[in-house]
Amino acid sequence: MPQNGGMRVALALGSGGARGYAHIGVIDELSARGYEVVGVSGSSMGALVGGLHAAGKLDDFAEWARTLTQRAVLRLLDPSISAAGILRAEKILDAVREIIGEATIEELPIPYTAVATDLIAGKSVWLQRGPVDSAIRASIAIPGVIAPHVLNGRLLGDGGILDPLPMAPIAAVNADLTIAVSLSGGDPGTATTPEDPERRPTTEWLNRMMRSTSAVLDTASVRAVLDRPTARAVLSRFGASLPAEDGVDPDAGADAVDSIDTENVEPDAEASEPVEVPRLGSFEVLNRAVDIAQAALARHTLAAYPPDLLIEVPRTVCRSLEFHRAAEVIDIGRELTARALDG
Secondary structure (H helix, E strand, C coil), X not given: CCCCXXXXXXXXXXXXXXXXXXXHHHHHHHHHCCCEEEEEEEEXXXXXXXXXXXXXXXXXXXXXXXXXXXXXXXXXCCECCCCCEEECCHHHHHHXXXXXXXXXXXXXXXXXXXXXXECCCCEEEEECCCEHHHHXXXXXXXXXXXXXXXXXXXXXXXXXXXXXXXXXXXXXXXXXXXXXXXXXXXXXXXXXXXXXXXXXXXXXXXXXXXXXCHHHHXXXXXXXXXXXXXXXXXXXXXXXXXXXECCECCCCCCCHHHHCCCCCCCCCCCCCCCCCCCCCCHHHHHHHHHHHHHHHHHHHHHHHCCCCEEEEEEHHHCCCCCCCCHHHHHHHHHHHHHHXXXX
């Protein structure tokens, strides 16, 4: 792969929650080598990063993201009693709006497409006009976690539902090179999960808060929201949980999905010892199912629209809601890009 730069690049940035910080590293490495991004499409976190880059504000966002601690992320969560999602995401979007301003997609110097899903029609939607922040908001509406967004009479959800790696929007871009960045890679060799020094105090603080408000949480209306699998999963991402009822641990096995080995499974092989099957919470089962489905959808997309270069970020790099790990995930994205360009 040429390293002297000067090439015009079209980028497709995939969905994958906090792993999407790797997109920033990809763009940083391309810019450092002199490549020019002339078109970008994105789903979910890919839409957020792509929109900020197209607006020329990605460096500002990256600087802000690097300052986020686990506790700061907790403060940014915007709980909702809506049945459509446990988070509104408005506080996060407010931070993005402060960075990006009132830019519209038509005014951007780089052609940009945010991909969302029409939840009523069951179709992918390409957002190529209107406010950038509104397009981002629609594309990041993770099912059951972030409430859908109503835009132009449509109820829109996360772009990754149907198009986790949006290659089609950049197919007609006049570029020398098309690059796809998938956040569904399966290679555990590049996974890094360093211990977060802030996890213990943040976890203790959140658990104290949950215990001290247990009387409130035990009311029917509040527990109806927090007792949903997605709400429990958000709490478990930060090491906390609702008080147990009747001696039952509601989050048993919530983190077990991270240790699942989906490779080299031999159903007919005789084992000398019984194999211990991970105990997964309901949300973890759903989350894993979504990961599998999105990886399959991405493979079909790559077969239909093969890129010149594919960069795969392993699913095990970080959990989807670990937005306090920007610095390390950005570095991983840059490292993977350098490796791909030099290979």
